[in-house]
Amino acid sequence: MRADIAGAVVDGNALAGLLSDVFAVDVTTVVGTCGGCGATAPLADAVVEIDEVAALVRCRSCTHTLFTALRTGDGVRIVLAAIRGFHVPGAAVTPG
Numbered sequence: 112m113r114a115d116i117a118g119a120v121v122d123g124n125a126l127a128g129l130l131s132d133v134f135a136v137d138v139t140t141v142v143g144t145c146g147g148c149g150a151t152a153p154l155a156d157a158v159v160e161i162d163e164v165a166a167l168v169r170c171r172s173c174t175h176t177l178f179t180a181l182r183t184g185d186g187v188r189i190v191l192a193a194i195r196g197f198h199v200p201g202a203a204v205t206p207g
């Protein structure tokens with residue numbers, strides 16, 4: 112972020128409102144963009160290779176690995192790969 116276009120510089124606590132909307136949705140409705148081929152699709156349409164430890168999420172169009180979700184001893188770790196971005200339809204657009 113360039114300083115001349117920044118509205119304010121604050122700490123990460125400012126993300127609480129915005130990201131609480133992101134993480135409160137049904138993740139299968141989140142739309143991902145593949146960095147491999149540019150395809151966009153809801154995560155429900157991805158190809159998932161899953162076992163008790165990990166879920167490897169692949170692009171249905173080009174098979175690139177978008178990300179991996181790993182169960183750890185104390186939670187879940189998301190390791191990003193070819194995923195270019197996520198769009199959360201319906202998430203609040205007002206700051207706060």
Ligand SMILES: [Zn+2]
Nearest residue numbers: 145148170173
């Ligand atoms: Zn792809």
